[in-house]
Amino acid sequence: xxxxxxxxxxxxxxxxxxxxxxxxxxxxxxxxxxxxxxxxxxxxxxxxxxxxxxxxxxxxxxxxxxxxxxxxxxxxxxxxxxxxxxxxxxxxxxxxxxxxxxxxxxxxxxxxxxxxxxxxxxxxxxxxxxxxxxxxxxxxxxxxxxxxxxxxxxxxxxxxxxxxxxxxxxxxxxxxxxxxxxxxxxxxxxxxxxxxxxxxxxxxxxxxxxxxxxxxxxxxxxxxxxxxxxxxxxxxxxxxxxxxxxxxxxxxxxxxxxxxxxxxxxxxxxxxxxxxxxxxxxxxxxxxxxxxxxxxxxxxxxxxxxxxxxxxxxxxxxx
Numbered sequence: 001x002x003x004x005x006x007x008x009x010x011x012x013x014x015x016x017x018x019x020x021x022x023x024x025x026x027x028x029x030x031x032x033x034x035x036x037x038x039x040x041x042x043x044x045x046x047x048x049x050x051x052x053x054x055x056x057x058x059x060x061x062x063x064x065x066x067x068x069x070x071x072x073x074x075x076x077x078x079x080x081x082x083x084x085x086x087x088x089x090x091x092x093x094x095x096x097x098x099x100x101x102x103x104x105x106x107x108x109x110x111x112x113x114x115x116x117x118x119x120x121x122x123x124x125x126x127x128x129x130x131x132x133x134x135x136x137x138x139x140x141x142x143x144x145x146x147x148x149x150x151x152x153x154x155x156x157x158x159x160x161x162x163x164x165x166x167x168x169x170x171x172x173x174x175x176x177x178x179x180x181x182x183x184x185x186x187x188x189x190x191x192x193x194x195x196x197x198x199x200x201x202x203x204x205x206x207x208x209x210x211x212x213x214x215x216x217x218x219x220x221x222x223x224x225x226x227x228x229x230x231x232x233x234x235x236x237x238x239x240x241x242x243x244x245x246x247x248x249x250x251x252x253x254x255x256x257x258x259x260x261x262x263x264x265x266x267x268x269x270x271x272x273x274x275x276x277x278x279x280x281x282x283x284x285x286x287x288x289x290x291x292x293x294x295x296x297x298x299x300x301x302x303x304x305x306x307x308x309x310x311x312x313x314x315x316x317x318x319x
Contacts, residue, residue, distance in 0.1 A: 001025050001026070001065035001066055001232070002025075002026045002028075002063065002064050002065050003020060003025050003026065003027050003028070003064060003065060003066050003067070003068060003232075004027075004028050004030060004059065004060065004064050004066075004067045004068070004106075005017045005020070005027055005028070005029050005030070005045075005067075005068045005070065006030045006031070006052050006067065006068070006069045006070055006071035006097070007030075007031055007036065007052075007069070007070030007071030007072065007112075008027070008029030008030065008031055008036075008041060008042075008045065008047075008068075008070065009029060009031035009033060009036030009037055009038060009040045009041050009047070010031065010035060010036040010037075010040070010070060010071075011040075011168070011175075011176065011177045011178070011179070011221070012070055012112065012168060012221060012224060012225070013029070013031070013036070013068075013070035013071070013112075014029075014036070014040040014041065014042060014175045015171075015172040015175045015221045015222060015224075015225045016068060016070070016224075016225040016228050016229075017029055017041070017042050017045055018042040018172060018173070018175055018225075019172070019222070019225040019226060019228075019229060020068075020229065021042050021043070021044040021045060023229060027042070027044070027045045027046070028045065028046040028047075028048060028059070028064075029041050029042075029045045029046070029047045029048070030048045030050065030052060030055070030056075030059065030071070031047075031048075031049065031071065032049065032050060032051045032052075032071075033049055035179065035180065037178065040175060042175070051093070052069075052071050052093050052096070052097055053092065053093040053096040053097070056096055056097045056100035056101075057096075057099075057100040057103065057104070059100075060100045060101060060103075060104040060106055061104050063104070064104075064106050065106070065107065065108065066106065066107065066108030066109065066110070066232055066235075067097065067101060067106060067108070067109050067110070068109075068110045068112075068228055068232070069094065069097060069109060069110070069111050069112060070112045071093070072089070072090050072112065072141075072142070073085060073086050073089040073090055073138070073141075074114075074138060075138070075181060075183065076116070076136045076138050076139075076183070077183075078181075079136055079137035079138035079141070080136055080137055083137040086137050086138060086141045087137075087141055090138075090141040090142065090144075090145060091141050091144050091145055091148070094111075094145045094148065095148055098148060098149070098152050098158075101152075101158065102152065102156050102158070107157075107158070107159055107237065108158075108159045108160070108232060108235045109149065109158060109159070109160040109161070109235070110160075110161050110162075110163065110228050110231045110232050110235065111145065111146070111149060111160065111161070111162045111163070112163060112228075113142050113145070113146055113162040113163060113164045113165075113242070114138075114139060114142045114164055114165065115164050115165060115166045115217075115244070115246075115283065115285065116134055116135075116136065116138055116139030116142060117132045117134055117139050117142050117143040117146065117164060118130050118131070118132055118133065118134070118139075118164075119131075119132070119133035119134045119135040119139065120133070120135060120278065120280045121280065121283070124250075124282045124283065124284045125246075125248060125284045125285055125286035126244060126283070126284065126285055126286055127244070127286045127288075127289070128164075128242050128243065128244055128286075128289055135278050136278075146162050146240075146242065149162060149240050150240040153238055153239055153240040154238065154240075157237050157238045158237070158238070158240075159235035159236050159237045159238070159239065160235060160239070160240040160241070161231035161232075161234065161235050161240070161241045161242075161243065162240065162241070162242045162243070163224075163227055163228065163231060163243055163245055164242065164243070164244050164245065164285075165219055165224060165244070165245040165246065165285070166216060166217040166218070166219065166245075166246045166283060166284075166285050167184065167185070167186075167216050167217060167218045167219065168218075168219055168220075168221050168224055169184070169186045169187075169218050169219070169220065169221065169306050169307070169310055170220040170221045170222065170300065170305075170306040170307075170309040170310050171221065171309045171310055171312065171313035172221055172222045172225065172309075174313070174316070175221075175313075176221075176309075176310060176313030176314065176317075177221075177310065177313070178317060185200075185216075185253065185256055186218075186256060186260065186306070186307060186310055187310065187314070188200055189256060189257055189260040189268060190260060190264065190307075190310060190311055190314050192266070192268045192269070193260060193264040193266035193268055193311075194314065194315075194318065198269065199268075199269035199270060199271050200257060200268060200269070200270050200271070201270070201271050201272075201273040202253050202254070202257075202270055202271070202272050202273065203253075203273050203274065203275055203276045203279060204272070204273075204274065204275035204276075204279070205272045206275075207275075207281040208281050209252055209281055209282060210252065211252050211254045211255070212254075213252045213253035213254045214252065214253055214279060214280070214281055214282070214283075215250040215251065215252045215281065215282040215283070215284065216250055216251065216253075216282075216283050216284075217246035217247055217248070217249075217250045217283060217284045217285045218246075218247060218250075218251055218256075218303065218306055219245055219246050219247055219298060220298065220299075220300035220305075220306050220309070222299075222300070223245075223296075223298040223299055223300055224245060226296070227243070227245050227290060227294065227296045230294040230295060230296050231243070231294060234293065234294055241293070243287070243289055243290040243293070243294065243296075244285040244286060244287055244289070244290065245285060245287055245290055245296070245298075246284060246285025246286075246287055247285075247287075247298055247301050248284065248285065248286065248287055249284065249301075250282060250283070250284040251303050254270075255303065256303065256307075257270050259303045259304050259307045260307055260311075262304060263304060263307045263308050263311050264311055
């Protein structure tokens, strides 16, 4: 298929674009490089550097079989401080993309959504039927896009799938995580091992979990990318399907830090800090629907393997 990958120079988008090329698809990457990296665009991809909202119409006029939409503003804290940036950058841009797809007859969409649409869930593991009550602007904008996609699918026959995932980690060869502003636990801990931070903070050690620290669901980025390929194949005209993706068990902050110590051989000092407002004790996905309907099954469930892949990529960037 001839496919457009928006945000394909970012972490998850680049891995997905690479997997698409490996699977024999013709891929165009569209990215404004505001957070992505030109050298993360996989070999074999055509690269267009521009804003999605500015060029979606002219680009899709060339004729495409589908779009995988990763481009987004994604910092939770920033979304609360500058909501306009997120409503314009995420929602308005996505509506322009949907309009361009409708105008030019692009039949398929796979959307990179988020577990932040659920807010603070009442139970865990979290099914797709859980109430969507986002607690931050970022999650609210992603939910708004999901709702828009549902409307376009029903009205215009779009075949659409939204994938809601939790914590993504690991690397796929030369494609890995490197953010200017890092907010994710595993890369932050690895920065301590590299000497770029003095220590890592654990926000509370008195949570109602086995070791007192928060538990989160981690999924390997290659498994996540493969779910996007399956979603593309299973998208059905006139339907908008939503799937949660995760490992189904979850790991605590202490377990992540211990795994990083084991993989890197670095002591990685850790300090207990106060709880952060709005942090749930446990966030774990139920991926049963994706397993049954998409045939998706994560191949990397071992935390040490996920960390090792991330560590190898991180060290390669220091060479």
